[in-house]
Amino acid sequence: MGVKEGSVLPDKNQQESYIDKQFLAAPVKSAVDKFQLIPEFLKVRGLVKQHLDSFNYFVRTEIKKIVRANDLIISRVDQSIYLRYKDVWIGEPSVIMDGVTEKLSPHKCRLSDITYAAPIYVNIEYITGSHVQKTLVAKNNVIIGRMPIMLRSCCCALYGKDEAELARLGECPLDPGGYFVIKGTEKVILIQEQLSKNRIIIDTDKKGCIQASVMSSTEATKSKTVIRMEKEKIYLYLNQFTPKVPIMAVMKAMGMESDQEVVQMVGRDPRYGALLLPSIEECASQNVYTQHQALEFLEKKVKKSPYFSSPLEKEGRALGILRDVFIANIPVRQNNFRAKCIYVAVMLRRMMEAILNKDAMDDKVEDYCNIPKNLYGPQ
Template identity: 75%
Template sequence: MVVHWLVTNSFDRFDPRSTSLVLPFMKIEYRLKMEETDRLIIDRVTIVTAFLNDERGRDGTILSPAIDKQFLAAPIKRAVDKYQLLPEFLKVRGLVKQHLDSFNYFVNTEIKKIVRSNSRIVSSVDPSIYLRFTDVRIGEPSVTMDGVSEKLDPQTCRLSDLTYAAPIKADVEYIHGSHNQKIQSGKTDVVIGRMPIMLRSCCCVLYGKDEAELAKLGECPLDPGGYFIVKGTEKVLLIQEQLSKNRIIIDTDKKGNINASVTSSSEAIKSKTVIQMEKEKLYLMLNQFSTKKIPIMVVIKAMGMESDQEVVQMLGRDPRYSALLMPSLEECGKEGIYTQEQALGYLESKVKKPMFPSASSEKDDRVMAILKDVFLANVRVHGNNFRPKCIYVAVMIRRIMDAILNKDAMDDKDYVGNKRLELSGQLISLLFEDLFKSMITEVRRAVDNILSKPSRSSRFDFSQYIVTDKITVGLERSLSTGNWDVKRFKMNRKGMTQVLARLSFIGSLGHMTRILPQFEKSRKVSGPRALQPSQWGMLCPCDTPEGEACGLVKNLALMTHVTTDEEEGPLITLCYTLGVEDLAFLSGEELHAPNSFLVIFNGHILGKHRRPQAFSTAIRTLRRAGKVGEFVSVFVNEKQRCVYIASDGGRVCRPLVIVEKGMSKVKEHHMKELADGVRTFDDFLREGLIEYLDVNEENNALIALYEKDIKPETTHLEIEPFTILGVCAGLIPYPHHNQSPRNTYQCAMGKQAMGNIAYNQATVSDGYFTLPISLPSKTTIDDKNN
């Protein structure tokens, strides 16, 4: 019998005497032997038909082997079927866990920090009269009607066009009384405003309820929450994409000059610092100076580092660095600036004049305040010790010089590791802080007006002047319109919130994982729209809109988690315990010693470590043992000779199976315990079988797709390769057989499919509700994701 082959137009040559063709669906190895010719032309072939009986040649060589049909139809055999981890992950984490975690962190921690840092309202007329906030918390969702407070649930808000909000209650301590008799007293549960509550968060009435209790409240058990109800309308506060704060980014401007920029963010101020190399000289660009460019050596001398030799030492021993710095040193000498006093005098002439000058402000004080609070605001200055800032500037200059000497040292702004995602908790925190400070200013002004009157009442009660409408109206208006106006930071963003899409259940889930870009969609640039390799497993490669927003509006992948902020103090202490040498005790020359790496924690330089690999391994071991937060990231950058440790919020990370000595740590018995309900996904994390990696730490890992790909140097294994897709793209059957744009079209159109949107759809009465399909049918093709 003859085996039929389909011949295509590209040919490969191989020697049949030394090559055997092994087909995976054959029961036996198919070894080619030819007697008459010594070379055989064979191309890439596809079997059309084959007979099941074996045909043998004269010498017994099998020409047409039998085909195992069962093997062809069987799924890929794996040592351990890890698929069950995916539903367990979604059961524990859910698709909107990042929204809930962010909002919970805000109401439990962040709001207390904001109130604590602005706790005192002191009268400028009589400084002995003050009010102090001692504590703050969020109450239960309620509404006051005819002077009576009633509990609220989300379904009532939807049907009655109410805002689902809870009172913000504070404990206050204040002085009241007449001129001569001043009494200190306190009050508890003073309402300072109302906070819109995210559904299913820790402040929501649905939190922790089972299916029966949710049904009594008129809620769908499958509804994930993560949105707000404002005036009866469901509003989603979309994830915002921003460049990473407090990180050095090296790039070029339009003229081709190399820049080192840092977008600093502290509790008090936000600023952008840029150091630029132009015509072989280094300049500082900062908004507070009238001259666009200030020689960087003048700034360093103004911070107290007068010795040129020490600056050269802080850059490193390589003579190329000192050669590149020489023109900047010469420029400083030409200006006649050698001391700190001369440098401060030079900068004073360049400072922008204040809009409302005060007689008390000294000229040197103004320059020092800019250098202390605005210039690199993320680097803290204690007293007048500017040495940490000088070292930070030296690291920025060194990075610029590395980029000049080697173009590979440039940073990519579109790299996911250089970005942060702002979630609802961070965005509401910004808005609340601005509104709270405005309220304090109004209260102080009202109290001063009363106290300045000579004929004021003898009974004066400070707590009566707290205005509740300022915070309530501000938060409600922003969530309703989507306009975020933060006056302190001159931030004015539009379109931050959208009405939750209720056309289909999948449409709602896809809406919750959508990411909005940082700049205008109308800009015709291809870079940010392109698919970045660093998006693998973090962002869905298919789910993006068509048209001008293509590639800019993105969606999270199925197992992506967005981190929230963690407490920094214990981690900094741990770093010093594990052998990090403190920056304060290092000389300029020791900074870049050949055998050591700088340790940078959340953008702050802690010091250096002589054994960076051992240090990073120690932190990873502690993380796997549960002694350090599961989302703490450690990244050893060999090119920059730095160890980056990150615990800040907004990083995207995903879970991966740990591989040790060429073996996956997740075994068959673990998966059996998971299937029996004995083990949960969190147990895998606690026992160090699975861990979260962010984009930067993935650079230190070698990740295998399947068990068969594991090598001795492999560090991690994918849980399931299809989790690189998002919620909508994951439902497409056989997406790898489609042309790429077809998957993108299906992501958009799949959200419009008519179907049942929720269990409580009969009682939902909003403009987006459509009649459900009356005769639902099962899909022709099904897959694991469905």
């Protein structure tokens, strides 16, 4: 059917006015209507797009962040001798056979029972030579390992291929990818649930004590910080310290020497000060009043480690733990712990709110915000 002569088509603005935007924005009530949306959603997103996006971000961005955060390796014998990673990237899927590098395709790996993987390349520089004469050496395109490649990802030989090219490579055009080929066998990593990273969770331990915990995750380190109230006193639990450390000693070690300032930072409610009072008194009973005294106190609480052998390495361990491991998701620049102190105050306040009002507790199981899904790459 054609358009009648003399008729006027509605312009774009008029067409948009015909659309009931409130109807489109309204929630879908019945399960039957929701089920009808699934095919349309899968046409746009597919079943594995989230896996491909996660893996692509990892190989393009996240792997560089990880190497950048751990780029320097210094000799313990002579600190002027070091090795530094300058750049890192993933090459094309290939395998070395009889000294010859051959490109790989997923179909070939399935038939040959080999892993569909690509080399990891780095550019490095390092110091070589004796104590008298040292030389800076730079090397590029150094292979440090191999990484399995997800099919249809940006590193895959199938990426961006049309149906004819996929058929030539022995692949089905309808295969969405999102899996690996390991020793000739197709492998899929299942999505796993875990507690949210870098998020304060208020709950109770096995004994029923209320605690505030954070699973810190950065490119450089991962750690779990727990602040728990036991017998009306508040303690820090961190793997690098002995079982528990008074939280007020930790605050003083980070520069918050005034008890009043700590109380005001937590909140103006007098009940917060009353809950903090036993911890303040415990800190005073340990003769910990200044930052220097607090750091000396924490040095005695640091667990023994074979990595700290010389007296120079032992000096300042507590400060290094507070800076790099304790709530690692809050960065410390030039030993300024102000932001980290504020974060601890927020943890204390939320924990005290849960003590005063049980409804302020977090539900780790039912709250979907607290249980993100583990994909192939970063979340």
